[in-house]
Amino acid sequence: MRDFFCQCGNILYFQNNMCLQCGRSVGYVPRAALMTAIEPIGHGRWQVPAAGQIAGREYKLCENTAIYDACNWLVPADDPHALCVSCRLTRTIPDLGVERHLELWRRIEAAKRHLLYSLTALKLPIIGREADPERGLVFDFLADADAASEFTDPLPGHEPVTTGHANGLITLNIAEADDVARARMREQMGEHYRTLLGHFRHEIGHYYWMQLIEDGPYLAGFRRLFGDERSDYGAALTRHYEQGPPPDWSEHYISRYASAHPWEDWAECWAHYLHMRDTLETAANHDLVKPRPWQRDATDFDTLTYQWTQLTIAVNAVNRSMGLPDAYPFALNVAASQKLAFIHDIVDRAGHAQY
Ligand SMILES: [Zn+2]
Ligand SMILES: [Zn+2]
Ligand SMILES: [Zn+2]
Known part of the structure; x- marks a missing residue:
């Protein structure tokens, strides 16, 4: 996740609803993907005070913020919805x-x-x-x-x-x-x-x-890598819970549970991919990611894997120095890497499609 800053210059975290330095209320504007300070202007409306792409815009608090303190996202003042997206x-x-x-x-x-x-x-x-x-x-x-x-x-x-x-x-x-x-x-x-x-x-x-x-163009590629999802799902899960993963699971799968069925393999790899992307974004924001000198801005999968390996070795070492368990208790085998590369490709294409 990226860093956010209050108008006073203080760092804001994604879950904040108040700046701990200047005491301003803060909230998240989903459309701008931005945490911002907000100031009350009456009638339940709030305005973004400072310069920037959403300066001067008016919002209301999500109803779950106002009633339950269970949210910090903002809703455009003219949106008919009481709840945020x-x-x-x-x-x-x-x-x-x-x-x-x-x-x-x-x-x-x-x-x-x-x-x-x-x-x-x-x-x-x-x-x-x-x-x-x-x-x-x-x-x-x-x-x-x-x-x-x-x-x-x-x-x-x-x-x-x-x-x-x-x-x-x-x-x-x-x-x-x-x-x-x-x-x-x-x-x-x-x-x-x-x-x-x-x-x-x-x-x-x-x-x-x-x-x-x-039902899409990636189904054949999915089956080649993850297996045929039409195999009996209920029976596969029952077998997994009764017998556990195959003894050589760590050579083919990203986790024990991934070996239960192709759908679970996909979901485990998908989750892993999101861990990688979000954690690398956070690490890059804190200057913890080492770019390959010849591919400084690349987002191809090889670069992601390279950066991920460097980062996870470092954070595990830091955790051990603190006497804590590994932050990243996984080892990527070749098969799992191929599955992650497949997901990377699909996410990349989906991100370029129009929705
Ligand atoms: Zn502040
Ligand atoms: Zn909300
Ligand atoms: Zn699942």
């Missing part, structure tokens, strides 16, 4: 009558906004249910029936909420926003990396498979 994509929020749910929901929306930032930066199409009622993107954030009681097993007779994607609908079990519950799941599943943002990046991968691969 991110909150509008959420169809179901957890029952806020349960005290803990508000905090979990805030974390979830924050991770979702981060996801949307990356998708917009890559110029990927984000089509909601308003435009496509059948397969548009929409989110349900749900709690297990007994979520109030420490995220243990659901009540008898209640199915647990499964995080997943179907026809544009992304469902997330809000227990994933609870650090203790997520850490327990991570241990149970034998994973080294499990984050809220990672979940969103994985599930949106399924959405883009539907948007960009299914």
